[in-house]
Amino acid sequence: MEDNSKTAFAEMFRQRTKKFVVDNIKFFRTLPPTEEAKIIGRQLLRSSSSVGANYRAACRARSQAEFHAKLSIVVEEADEALFWMEVLIDAGVVTESSLSILADEASQILKIASASRKTVSKNNDAQ
Template sequence: MNKSEFVEALKKRTKKLAVDVILFYDKIQKTEATRIIGRQLILSATSTAANYRAACIARSQKEFFSKISIVVEEADETLFWLEVLKDTNFASEDMLNPLLKETLEIVKILSKARKNAGNK
């Protein structure tokens, strides 16, 4: 896979994660706590995808590093909120585990991209 294909694949993965998080939230029981957590979760997941797209059209290496740093933070926040939902048993592990796995993989990929960008 060349760099362009990799970038497009990661755009699709981050967008799919955002959509999957939205659909997941739509299925869980709504309480005051899950509404608050769900809002934060949706914001961070959609921000991950949107900011990754912005990073891909950065005008400089410095701008890319800045934007990819935001993406890493938002993806990690998404992971945090999914872990909170798991730890509180507000959602089933069957529903959460695929999201947790994909989010962790995305965090690792993006963290490596940020590290590589910082080394240039």
């Protein structure tokens, strides 16, 4: 991949992870006013906001090792966000359909970040 296409992809993914955060904030505002919804919702907000913040930090990494570390956090937090979404659904706090778009986006972000992390690991092993 050329540097220009890498830069374009990184910017697109940075915007995508930021939108993921904003979409989760908007979803949080729709949760029922129960204690469990707010507690689990806050956990979802923390993990989803960490996805955007850590990808942004990864884009500013000073080394491949730092990039890999930040990308690992993105993977971990995207997976955690999916977990909290599943909990909200399984506990009957929200319907599956109300979270389907967000859950799909979390899954896609997780897959992309995991694949990127794997590529970085392979490139580091080859050096």
